[in-house]
Amino acid sequence: MSPKKDSQNTPIHQTPPPLVRISGTHREMGRQLGEAAKKQIEHSIHNARTLLEQAYSELALTWEGAQIQARKFIPFAQEKYPQYVDEIQGMAEGAGVVFDELCVLHAMEAVTMDALHLSRCTSFAVNEQRTADGHVLGAHNEDWLPEDEDDVLVIHATPKDDPPYLAMTYGGLLPNIGFNAYGIAQFCDSVYPNDSRIGIPRILVSRAVLAAKTPGDAIRSALVPHRAAGYNHLIVHESGEIYSVEVSARKFAILYGEDGYMVHTNHFLNETMKTIEKDPEELISSRVRYFRALRQVKHEESHTIKTLQAIQRDHVNFPNSICNHAIDMKAPLDREKTINSLVIDLTAREMHIAWGNPCKNPYHTFHLDA
Numbered sequence: 001m002s003p004k005k006d007s008q009n010t011p012i013h014q015t016p017p018p019l020v021r022i023s024g025t026h027r028e029m030g031r032q033l034g035e036a037a038k039k040q041i042e043h044s045i046h047n048a049r050t051l052l053e054q055a056y057s058e059l060a061l062t063w064e065g066a067q068i069q070a071r072k073f074i075p076f077a078q079e080k081y082p083q084y085v086d087e088i089q090g091m092a093e094g095a096g097v098v099f100d101e102l103c104v105l106h107a108m109e110a111v112t113m114d115a116l117h118l119s120r121c122t123s124f125a126v127n128e129q130r131t132a133d134g135h136v137l138g139a140h141n142e143d144w145l146p147e148d149e150d151d152v153l154v155i156h157a158t159p160k161d162d163p164p165y166l167a168m169t170y171g172g173l174l175p176n177i178g179f180n181a182y183g184i185a186q187f188c189d190s191v192y193p194n195d196s197r198i199g200i201p202r203i204l205v206s207r208a209v210l211a212a213k214t215p216g217d218a219i220r221s222a223l224v225p226h227r228a229a230g231y232n233h234l235i236v237h238e239s240g241e242i243y244s245v246e247v248s249a250r251k252f253a254i255l256y257g258e259d260g261y262m263v264h265t266n267h268f269l270n271e272t273m274k275t276i277e278k279d280p281e282e283l284i285s286s287r288v289r290y291f292r293a294l295r296q297v298k299h300e301e302s303h304t305i306k307t308l309q310a311i312q313r314d315h316v317n318f319p320n321s322i323c324n325h326a327i328d329m330k331a332p333l334d335r336e337k338t339i340n341s342l343v344i345d346l347t348a349r350e351m352h353i354a355w356g357n358p359c360k361n362p363y364h365t366f367h368l369d370a
Contacts, residue, residue: 003150006360010325011149013355016364017168017340023158030087033155034094037171040151041095041102044171047147048105052112054332059112063104069111070103076200076226083161084204087174095172105172107201109190110228112333120324120336122265122289123187123232124297124311127240128347129260132302135347138236139308140177140187141358142168142340143324149339152355154366162211166351166368168342176206178344178351181368182213183238185344188231189266193248194278199228205247206231215241223252232264238346246273261297265290285320292316305343305352312341313359323359 003011020036022029034041049063056062061069078085088106092099104111125138151171155178158164167178179185186209205227212218215237222233222245230247242257244264253270255262266286268274277283296311297303312322319325327337341358344351352363 003356008325009327010360011356013361017152017154017353017355019154019156019366021156023160025160026083026086027090029157029159030090031094034091034097037153038095040153040170041091041097041172044105044148044151044173045097045101047145047171048108050147051145051332055112058333061111066104066111067100070107071100072198073107073110073201073228074103076198076228077204080200080224080226081204081208084174084207091172097172102172106174106203107228110196110198110201113196120266120285120289120320120326121189122293122312122322123189123234124263124293124308125187125234125236125242125257125261126297126303126308127242127257127260129240130301130303132304135345136236136238136240137303137305137308137343137345138185138187138234139312139343140234140341141312141322141324141338142177142342143336144170144339146327146335146337146339149337149356152340154351154353156366156368159211163213164368165210166366167210168340168351168353170339174203174207176203176210177342178210179346179349179368180210180212183346184209184212184215184218185236185346186210186218187234187236189234189264191230191232191246191248191266191268192278192283193229193251193273193276195249195251195276196229197249199226199249200224202227202229202231206233209233209235215243219243219245219254222247232266234262234264236344236346244269246270248273248276251276263290263294263297265293285317288317288320289322293322305345308343309341309352309358309363312343312354315359323357325357
C-alpha cells in the first residue's frame with residue numbers, strides 16, 4: 001500500500017520501516033532477506049529498469065546492456081569478497097529474481113558512468129565532548145530515487161562469522177549504512193572522482209566496513225585494492241573517534257574529527273582529492289548543505305538526538321536542502337529526495353530512523369540485540 005501524501009506531495013508513512021532479522025552464513029542471510037523482502041526487491045529491479053528506459057536518450061544503455069556491464073565487476077568482487085557475492089546470490093534465490101539483475105542494482109552508479117546526479121546525501125557526527133549525555137552520535141539523510149522510498153528496510157543481522165549489525169537498506173541492495181556490535185558506525189555519501197574503473201563495486205566495499213572490529217579495520221576496508229570507485233565513508237567509533245575517508249578508485253584522504261565533530265556531503269574536502277573531482281560546478285547544492293550543516297553542528301555545544309534530528313529537517317535552500325524535496329525535477333537522472341533519515345546512538349546501540357522526509361515523518365527506534 002502506497003503511503004499517503006501531504007499538500008506538498010510528500011509521502012507520509014504511518015508505520016515504521018519493516019524490520020528484517022537475518023542470521024547464519026552469508027548465503028543463508030541473503031536467502032532470508034530475499035524471502036522476507038521479495039516484494040521490495042522486485043519493485044527496486046522494476047524501478048531501475050524503468051529509470052534506464054527513461055534515460056536511454058542520455059545513456060544509450062538498455063537493461064540487457066546494463067546486465068552485461070554489471071557482470072564485468074563481479075569477478076573482482078568474487079576474488080576479494082566472495083562472502084558478499086554469496087549474500088547477493090542468496091538474495092536472488094530467496095526472492096526468485098535473476099542474479100544478474102541484482103548485480104545491476106549493486107553496480108548502478110558504475111554502469112551509468114555516474115550520470116545519476118544524486119548528490120544530496122548529508123552525514124555528520126559528534127562525540128562525547130559535544131553531547132549533553134556523553135554519548136557518541138552519528139546522523140545521515142539518505143537521498144535517492146523517490147520511487148525507491150517504499151522499499152526502505154531495517155536489517156538486524158547476526159552473521160555466523162562477522163559482527164552482528166543493525167543497518168538500513170532499500171530494495172535489493174546489501175546493507176551498508178548502520179553500525180555493528182564492535183561500536184563501528186558507517187555513513188556513506190556519494191562523491192564524484194574522475195578515475196572510476198571496473199573493479200569491486202562501492203556498495204560491496206562499504207558492506208565490508210560493517211564487518212570491521214576496529215577503526216583501523218574499517219578504514220582499511222574502505223581502501224581495499226581494485227575498488228571500482230569510492231564513497232566518502234564517515235566512520236564513527238564508540239570511543240569518540242570520527243573519520244571521514246574520502247575514496248576514489250586510486251586515491252584517498254583521511255579527515256579526522258579533532259574538534260569532536262565531522263560533517264560531510266557529496267564533494268571532496270581534501271585538497272588532493274579536489275583535483276580529481278569531476279564537474280565540481282555541478283555540486284553547488286552539496287556545498288550549500290555542507291556549510292549549513294557545519295554551522296548548525298558547530299553552533300550547538302551540547303547535542304542530543306533531537307538537535308541532530310532538527311538539523312536533518314532543515315529546509316534552507318529548499319528543495320535542494322538537507323531535508324531534500326527535489327522530487328519534481330524533470331530529468332530522470334536528477335530526480336531524488338530524502339527517502340529516510342537516521343540517527344545512531346553508538347553508546348546506547350540504537351538507531352532512530354524516519355521513513356521518508358523527516359520534516360513530515362516520525363522517528364522510530366530500533367536496537368541491536370547483541
